[in-house]
Amino acid sequence: MSEKSVNSKRTGLIYGACLFALAVTYGIMGSRIDYAFASDPLGPRVVPVILAGFLALLCLFYFKNPGEAEGFPKGKTLARVLAVPCTLVIAVLLLETTGFLLAVFLIVTVIAVLFGAPWKYALAGGASQALLWWFVFSYLLEVYLPKGIIFG
Known part of the structure; x- marks a missing residue:
């Protein structure tokens, strides 16, 4: 494996780790949204938590197959x-x-x-x-x- 390919995969892993940290933070912050239960049974928490979970799953897939990425x-x-x-x-x-x-x-x-x-x-x-x-x-x-x- 060439030096450029190794650096590219490392860069992809770093980007994936940053996005995963963002997904976890977004999910935690979204789960803390307060709302009146009477207004909507699901409340405003559902969309941020689902989006965070989806992003986290994509990041895990990206960790397994980082592919080629631009350098920093x-x-x-x-x-x-x-x-x-x-x-x-x-x-x-x-x-x-x-x-x-x-x-x-x-x-x-x-x-x-x-x-x-x-x-x-x-x-x-x-x-x-x-x-x-x-x-x-x-x-x-x-x-x-x-x-x-x-x-x-």
Whole structure:
């Protein structure tokens, strides 16, 4: 077996282990969802737990047959790959303070720039996406969205 093939299989196993950890975490968090039993006998727990179980089964299959996988990114590509989840985490942490509109604006704008969009298009896309999703959730679906502490 060549060195590249061994590294590819190792990379696939690492990806599979990360996804398996995600599946277990998602299943645990989904099983902790509180709900009123009178509203629905199955409740909102069922879908996350089933999805977590399905992902865990796929990960176990992947461990047995990892196949060929791309190598880990390096340099600027690695920085961009890591910047996406970091941006999402920062936006979620700022959600209560900044509100839904600014959090979505931040996510879309930063990710657009990471994928090579010019700043003016990234800002326009961030603003339009934030307004679109705010309208969809607030008016069409009537879901409460946090306005943020800075907006009262």
